[in-house]
Amino acid sequence: NAGVTQTPKFRILKIGQSMTLQCAQDMNHNYMYWYRQDPGMGLKLIYYSVGAGITDKGEVPNGYNVSRSTTEDFPLRLELAAPSQTSVYFCASNVGEGNTEAFFGQGTRLTVV
Amino acid sequence: AQRVTQPEKLLSVFKGAPVELKCNYSYSGSPELFWYVQYSRQRLQLLLRHISRESIKGFTADLNKGETSFHLKKPFAQEEDSAMYYCGGYNNNDMRFGAGTRLTVKP
Numbered sequence: 001n002a003g004v005t006q007t008p009k010f011r012i013l014k015i016g017q018s019m020t021l022q023c024a025q026d027m028n029h030n031y032m033y034w035y036r037q038d039p040g041m042g043l044k045l046i047y048y049s050v051g052a053g054i055t056d057k058g059e060v061p062n063g064y065n066v067s068r069s070t071t072e073d074f075p076l077r078l079e080l081a082a083p084s085q086t087s088v089y090f091c092a093s094n095v096g097e098g099n100t101e102a103f104f105g106q107g108t109r110l111t112v113v
Numbered sequence: 114a115q116r117v118t119q120p121e122k123l124l125s126v127f128k129g130a131p132v133e134l135k136c137n138y139s140y141s142g143s144p145e146l147f148w149y150v151q152y153s154r155q156r157l158q159l160l161l162r163h164i165s166r167e168s169i170k171g172f173t174a175d176l177n178k179g180e181t182s183f184h185l186k187k188p189f190a191q192e193e194d195s196a197m198y199y200c201g202g203y204n205n206n207d208m209r210f211g212a213g214t215r216l217t218v219k220p
Contacts, residue, residue, distance in 0.1 A: 033208060040122055042212035043157075043199060050206050058207060090157065092208075100147050100203045104157040 002026050006091050006105035013081040013112045021076040021108050023091030029103075031096035032074040033058075034066065036087040037107070043090065049074055050096060081112045115140050117202050119211035126190050127219050134185040134214045136174075136200030144202035146183040148174055149210070151197040160185075160198070170194070190218045 007022045025032065034046040045058030049068040063085060065077040074093075078085060088109050094102040116139040126132050138146060147162040161169045163176040163183060174185045183200060195218045201210040 031206070035210070040212065042119070043201075043210040045207060045209050048207055056207070059209065092157075094208075096206070100145050100162055100201075100208060101159045102149075102157075102208060106156055 004091055004093055004103050004105040006089075006108050008108060009106065010109045011111070013078075013110065015081060015083065015112060017081050018077070018079050019081065019110075021078075021089055021091075021110070023074045023076065023105060024072050025074075025091075025093040025103070026072065027093060027103065028071060029093035029095055030071070031094050031102075032068065033092045033102065034064070034074070034076045035090045035092065036060065036085075037090060038087050046076065046089075078110075083112050086110060086112045115144070115202065115204060115207070115209055117200050117209055117211040119198075119200050119214050121214045122212065123215050123217070125217045125219060128192055129189050132187050132190040132194070132216065132218075134198050134200070134216065136183045136185065136211060138181050138183060138200075138202050140202055140204050142204055144204040146174075146176055146200070146202050148172070148183075148185050149199045149201060151199070153196070157199070190216075192218045192220055194218050 004025045033048045035043040044060045047066040049055045091105040092102040118137045148160040150160045151157045199210045
C-alpha cells in the first residue's frame, strides 16, 4: 500500500539551483495537488491537476512549475531556488469530482541557503 | 477569493475539558468543508467532512451557513487529540486549507 510517495524526504539547495520534487500515487486518482507548509501560515496550494495533461495554478504558484504527463506522477519543479522557498512540501491526491478525502505524501523538507 | 480562516494558531486545554477549534470560510458557491489532522510524525489525514455528518474520534463539526463557520468540537478532550488541525474547503476542483490550529491537551 504505497499510496502517495514523495522523493526526496530532505534536500538542501543553494540559491539559484534548480530541482524537481517527485510525487507518485498508485491509487489511480485523477486529482493531484502540491502544497507548501510554512509555520503559522498553514498549507498553501501551489498547483493542482485534475488529470493527465491538465494543470492549474493555486494560491502561490510563482517560482514553481508542474507537469502531469501520466495519471501517476505530478512533479514540482523549482527553477531558481530562493530562500523564500524554504518550506515543507506536500503532495496529495484524491479521486476528484467532489470527493475531498485526499491522501497525502510524507512531505519533502527543502532548505534553500 | 476562496479563503478558510482559523483564528487560533495555538489552543491548549486540560484533559477532559471541552474543546472547540474555530473555522470560518469565504467562498463563492457552495464549498465542501472538511477537517484534516496531522499527528506528530504522521501524514495529514482526513478527520471529517460536513457532507458526511459523522462523528470521528468524538469530534463533530456543524456547518453554519449564516455565520459561514465550520467549528470543530469535542466534549471531552483526550491527550491523544494533541495534533495540528486544518480546516479546509473544496470548490471548483481546488482544495484549500486554513493556517491550522495546534491543539495541546494537557494531562
